[in-house]
Amino acid sequence: MEGVILFADDHIFDSQRLENKLFRKFNSDGAFSTLPINNLTILEKTVSSISTYKALILDWNFKREIDEDEEGIQMPDENPHEFLKSKKIYSLVYIYSQEEIAQEIKEELETLYPGKIFFEKKENVDEPEKEYEKIINGIKKFEDQNTHLVVPFVWSQAINQSAQIIFSELEQADPNWIKEIYNTAKNDGTEPNTEVIGVFQNLLNESIIQNQPLLKSLDESKELPEVVVADKEDSLAKLYNRIYYTKLIKNAPLMTGDIFKFNEDEFAILITPECDMNKKKDSILEFLIISKKASEAFKKKKKKDDSIFNNGVQSRHILPSFPFESDNFNLSALIDFETAFVVKTKVEFENMREGFKLNSPYIYQVRQRYLSYVGRVGVPAIPQSLRLFNLK
Numbered sequence: 001m002e003g004v005i006l007f008a009d010d011h012i013f014d015s016q017r018l019e020n021k022l023f024r025k026f027n028s029d030g031a032f033s034t035l036p037i038n039n040l041t042i043l044e045k046t047v048s049s050i051s052t053y054k055a056l057i058l059d060w061n062f063k064r065e066i067d068e069d070e071e072g073i074q075m076p077d078e079n080p081h082e083f084l085k086s087k088k089i090y091s092l093v094y095i096y097s098q099e100e101i102a103q104e105i106k107e108e109l110e111t112l113y114p115g116k117i118f119f120e121k122k123e124n125v126d127e128p129e130k131e132y133e134k135i136i137n138g139i140k141k142f143e144d145q146n147t148h149l150v151v152p153f154v155w156s157q158a159i160n161q162s163a164q165i166i167f168s169e170l171e172q173a174d175p176n177w178i179k180e181i182y183n184t185a186k187n188d189g190t191e192p193n194t195e196v197i198g199v200f201q202n203l204l205n206e207s208i209i210q211n212q213p214l215l216k217s218l219d220e221s222k223e224l225p226e227v228v229v230a231d232k233e234d235s236l237a238k239l240y241n242r243i244y245y246t247k248l249i250k251n252a253p254l255m256t257g258d259i260f261k262f263n264e265d266e267f268a269i270l271i272t273p274e275c276d277m278n279k280k281k282d283s284i285l286e287f288l289i290i291s292k293k294a295s296e297a298f299k300k301k302k303k304k305d306d307s308i309f310n311n312g313v314q315s316r317h318i319l320p321s322f323p324f325e326s327d328n329f330n331l332s333a334l335i336d337f338e339t340a341f342v343v344k345t346k347v348e349f350e351n352m353r354e355g356f357k358l359n360s361p362y363i364y365q366v367r368q369r370y371l372s373y374v375g376r377v378g379v380p381a382i383p384q385s386l387r388l389f390n391l392k
Contacts, residue, residue, distance in 0.1 A: 259357060288340040
């Protein structure tokens with residue numbers, strides 16, 4: 001076992017306390033690098049800054065920090081309930097507390113972190129060795145039961161290492177690199193924030209695909225036992241829904257691939273290219289319309305024909321697990337290129353964004369296939385005699 005552990009407890013720096021003795025034991029053992037955290041504010045900042053850590057050992061009760069104007073007032077303790085609800089922590093969350101935690105809170109957190117959150121009490125406060133072994137055994141048991149998490153852990157390390165290298169190289173090339181790319185994109189009429197991020201992401205991708213520990217870990221993952229899931233079909237549908245579509249956060253910029261809903265039947269995918277978005281977003285934008293009713297009728301007609309997802313017919317495109325409904329992953333979308341293209345004014349499309357976007361490369365595939373369809377050119381057929389002659 002190795003890696004970084006975040007140990008968050010308001011008594012972590014008190015040398016007379018069990019928590020401090022455990023912290024020192026973790027560091028002296030050498031298997032883990034342990035970061036001590038003594039309040040929830042620092043915990044939130046740390047989790048936002050560090051993406052790769054083996055486990056979060058977390059107390060449930062934290063003494064509230066008192067401001068000057070609150071002196072003399074008895075303030076209730078803080079707990080990490082809201083923190084855990086607002087963050088999506090991928091590592092093991094090991095709740096380690098003297099206090100009992102309400103059963104409904106435990107059930108809520110177990111739903112948010114299925115198989116990744118455990119609750120243990122501080123039992124042997126005068127026997128740090130025994131408590132240390134309990135925690136270590138809990139972490140080891142978690143690792144043994146979740147061998148599939150090894151690849152994401154290595155992947156996070158690869159991202160961190162590659163990001164540091166790329167930032168250093170860009171800085172050495174030109175310390176004003178962000179400003180240069182931003183201003184160039186802005187002067188060219190494109191959305192500058194998206195352009196700067198896109199440039200870095202492309203470089204990051206080129207670096208990560210060469211990372212040898214990640215490639216080795218991916219090769220080894222094929223030998224790992226498959227995790228049993230209750231409903232394989234539903235699980236795969238959710239997986240590809242996430243691969244194809246991203247849920248947009250509030251105030252996200254307009255992007256090629258954004259999904260709009262104009263009424264209960266009429267959905268649309270924004271196909272205006274990024275380079276034109278800034279110039280057009282206050283007037284008109286181009287869309288490909290998707291009818292939910294037509295998609296459902298097409299699905300019934302082709303129910304046993306899975307070849308439709310190969311998109312072999314030039315005049316149409318099928319998207320799987322389309323988010324017509326946010327919690328239904330069994331709905332596919334039909335884009336009929338003959339009738340799909342529309343131009344909408346700002347009055348028509350404003351505030352109509354549905355909250356999802358079609359990810360790349362799938363949005364580029366849709367645009368390329370549509371442009372190929374409308375750009376096709378018919379030529380006269382050659383005579384049969386010429387065909388036979390050229391086959392001799």
